[in-house]
Amino acid sequence: DEMRLQERFDARIDAGDFIEAKDWMPEHYRKTLLRQISQHAHSEIVGMLPEGNWITRAPTLKRKAILLAKVQDEGGHGLYLYAAAETLGSSRDQMLDALHTGKAKYSSIFNYPTLTWADIGTIGWLVDGAAIMNQVPICRCSYAPYARAMIRICREESFHQRQGYGSLLTMMQHGTPEQKAMVQDAVDRWWWPSIMMFGPPDDQSPNSAQSMRWGIKRVSNDELRQKFVDAAVEQAKVLGVTLPDPELKWNDERQAHDFGAIDWSEFWRVIGGDGPCNRERLGARVKAWEDGAWVREAALAHAGKHQTMKEA
Numbered sequence: 001d002e003m004r005l006q007e008r009f010d011a012r013i014d015a016g017d018f019i020e021a022k023d024w025m026p027e028h029y030r031k032t033l034l035r036q037i038s039q040h041a042h043s044e045i046v047g048m049l050p051e052g053n054w055i056t057r058a059p060t061l062k063r064k065a066i067l068l069a070k071v072q073d074e075g076g077h078g079l080y081l082y083a084a085a086e087t088l089g090s091s092r093d094q095m096l097d098a099l100h101t102g103k104a105k106y107s108s109i110f111n112y113p114t115l116t117w118a119d120i121g122t123i124g125w126l127v128d129g130a131a132i133m134n135q136v137p138i139c140r141c142s143y144a145p146y147a148r149a150m151i152r153i154c155r156e157e158s159f160h161q162r163q164g165y166g167s168l169l170t171m172m173q174h175g176t177p178e179q180k181a182m183v184q185d186a187v188d189r190w191w192w193p194s195i196m197m198f199g200p201p202d203d204q205s206p207n208s209a210q211s212m213r214w215g216i217k218r219v220s221n222d223e224l225r226q227k228f229v230d231a232a233v234e235q236a237k238v239l240g241v242t243l244p245d246p247e248l249k250w251n252d253e254r255q256a257h258d259f260g261a262i263d264w265s266e267f268w269r270v271i272g273g274d275g276p277c278n279r280e281r282l283g284a285r286v287k288a289w290e291d292g293a294w295v296r297e298a299a300l301a302h303a304g305k306h307q308t309m310k311e312a
């Protein structure tokens with residue numbers, strides 16, 4: 001029986017069908033999705049912190065309103081993604097516990113500090129740019145609840161990317177020499193971590209082969225990274241900044257840019273918990289959870305009273 005179910009599942013995947021929450025699925029498929037979607041959700045929530053750091057210091061009311069809206073969107077993305085992950089049979093409490101105890105990962109990129117206002121524009125340009133490049137193919141993920149969440153998220157992410165790039169353009173076109181230097185410095189610091197976001201090289205990515213087979217991943221880590229680099233080179237020219245990689249150059253034969261070696265030891269260190277801000281980020285999430293305990297308790301007590309009244 002199990003074998004027939006497995007065969008039917010494989011055939012549906014091969015035919016490019018979408019799998020819904022109530023459909024039969026292999027346990028490993030369910031676990032892989034739960035891992036990826038919950039880590040994606042955690043990334044959105046932890047990703048609110050580096051930018052949240054600048055809400056009180058945004059240079060104008062307009063920039064402050066935009067940044068507030070962006071950070072709120074990220075909270076919303078986290079919630080859609082937790083809801084999508086819950087359809088796979090895990091509770092939000094279990095997922096949050098995995099985050100708070102360091103068992104679940106979140107994107108490496110959010111363990112870097114936001115030192116100046118230019119970091120906010122740079123996150124929009126490079127980090128949201130990388131996020132979109134990675135997420136557009138997930139709109140066709142074989143697991144339908146994740147694919148549906150991704151469609152809306154990608155639309156909002158595109159707005160985030162444009163606001164970041166727009167903010168940097170303003171600084172580069174109308175800014176003082178100090179402001180232009182601030183943009184260049186932010187780009188120098190965020191470039192390498194941004195291209196690490198796509199994950200380890202394909203030949204060192206333990207989950208890729210199976211996830212590609214299942215249509216969870218549609219495009220490989222290295223392929224997405226290459227597309228991102230190619231797009232960013234042109235955008236950097238328009239901005240008037242340089243990318244901090246002396247080996248970055250067009251390769252006519254490959255019709256793509258060659259780029260320098262990525263420091264993968266830095267990447268593994270950061271995802272292992274030892275990046276510049278890991279402790280601060282996780283500490284902030286755990287504190288928020290603990291500080292919110294009274295709200296959860298009050299809500300439960302309130303719901304309990306209503307239940308008793310209804311029964312009476």
Ligand code: FAQ
Nearest residue numbers: 040043044047106107108131197198199205206207208271
């Ligand atoms: N950071 O075998 P693979 C955003 C882990 S965008 C941390 O290649 P996989 C928007 C990986 O989990 C950021 N860990 O793994 C925003 C695995 O460990 P595990 C979030 C990473 O899953 C913008 C191990 O390394 N986006 O939030 C990273 O096939 C601005 C081996 O790797 C997503 O999560 C990394 N960068 O491919 C918000 C997109 N890379 O789990 C605020 C959905 C790899 O076995 C502000 N996720 N690892 O313990 C994916 O597409 C995939 O999960 C990949 C990794 C591509 C990230």
